[in-house]
Amino acid sequence: MKYARPIYVTRPVLPDLPDFLSLLEDIWSTRILSNNGPMLRRFEAALGEYLGVEHISIVNNASMALVLSLRHFGITGEVITTPFSFVATSHAIRWAGAEPVFADVDPVTLNVDPAAVEARITPRTQAILAVHCYGQPCDTDALGDIARRHGLRLIYDAAHAFAVRHDGQPLVAVGDLSVLSFHATKVFNSCEGGAIICPDAATKDAIDLMGNFGIVDETTVTSVGLNSKMSELNAAFGLALLPRMDAALDARKVVASRYWARLKDLPGITCLCDPAIPGRNAYAFPILVSPDYPLSRDGLYERLRDEGIFARRYFYPPIADLPMYCELPSASAGELPRARRAAREILCLPLYPDLAEADQDRIIGLVSAP
The missing domain is CATH 3.90.1150.10 (Aspartate Aminotransferase, domain 1)
Incomplete structure (x- = not known):
């Protein structure tokens, strides 16, 4: 029947309503709704502490995070990736101006197979975009070795891997960059949202700049950027949910x-x-x-x-x-x-x-x- x-x-998991309403009152008091406001900065700090990472750039969704990651490294050639993922992984490669090249998966983890990745490398290959499918860690040692030997950037789509630890360390700290999704279907959500885990402050600053139209200050624009800013409302939702x-x-x-x-x-x-x-x-x-x-x-x-x-x-x-x-x-x-x-x-x-x-x-x- x-x-x-x-x-x-x-x-989706929801925050406790009183906690969320309390943060909304803070937003109402400031009337700051966007532009990397105080709620977003609080969310970034709290999320970084929860995940055990120091440099994190929160954005409006994970697709934008993938595009920004590829654009940050100037990737316009071939990107070896998995055919077994949500379509956003390959779409981001195309939107960044690059071309996906598919490599087969491991039959047990269904993550991209490092041996298949290496077999796809050509003189046009610039990066590997691997996915931690269902939150199962890729063979990060093998992929890292391939990337180093061939001079490739290694980016992880870690949309499924919130709070996953591997060998005692945060999985999102592996690679040149890792991208998280905070869509409503994910383990942790901010209704919509995403993040890029960066290796250092300079990388975070560069990605933040690109995601704010390339604007440095009121009169200075230094690059052709995008708008990837998360609203204060979404940041409050995520901040209120973290304790749960x-x-x-x-x-x-x-x-x-x-x-x-x-x-x-x-x-x-x-x-x-x-x-x-x-x-x-x-x-x-x-x-x-x-x-x-x-x-x-x-x-x-x-x-x-x-x-x-x-x-x-x-x-x-x-x-x-x-x-x-x-x-x-x-x-x-x-x-x-x-x-x-x-x-x-x-x-x-x-x-x-x-x-x-x-x-x-x-x-x-x-x-x-x-």
Whole structure:
């Protein structure tokens, strides 16, 4: 029987309303709504402390953050990236004036495969844009080694990797730059927003300048910039939410652990993200639905929808199969077999901190006995 209330793949965490209203009162008292105001500066400081990073530039969304990152390094040639991601990753490369080149993924993590990356390098290659898919860390050592040996910039799309730690360190501190997303679907959100984690103050200052039209002061403009500023309202939302994040992350792991315990041995189903691994954030619960399962992946997707349960095929189709990219040589038929197989088999089950146990039991039951 279909649920009266739909269950979506995610549901945003909200700040405690009194905390948010208190910050709104501060905004009302200043009447500063944008232009890197005091609320944004408070948010940057608090977020940097929470994540364990020193230099962070908050922007209006992660797509803009990716464009700014590529523009900061003057990337106009080829950027090797993954075909298994949200389309914004490749779109940002194009908007920055560069060209994506797709490399296949690792079959276990579904992150871009370093060996496949190195095989795609040409004299036109200028950067690697890798994605920590579902918050699982890329092989950062191997990618870093490739970037150093070939003189490439290494940028991470860390949209899924809020608060993830790897080898005891913040994952977002790895690479030349890392980009976070604070969209409403993410582990942490400011309704809309994003951030660039910078290695030093000079880089942060340069990105902040580019994101403020290139304006230095009232009469001085030094470069052709963009407008990437986050509003004070969004900054207040994010600032009010930060105190809830430890509890929200713990609750996500409880939900993910229930899925893992009951689905990891199910024939035809492969669970990808073990919530017991230290430092992970349980961003999603992706499964691969193989031909051994009684239903196809799309059959299971529709079966759940019939019951009002909206799982998502993150990421299908692969970016390389979209009309604006499918003519690229790296996207041609016969290339990217692991990414294309993953796109055919992937399904992300609903996961958010307050997913009721009874609702989760229903989802698990439908997957276990379709």
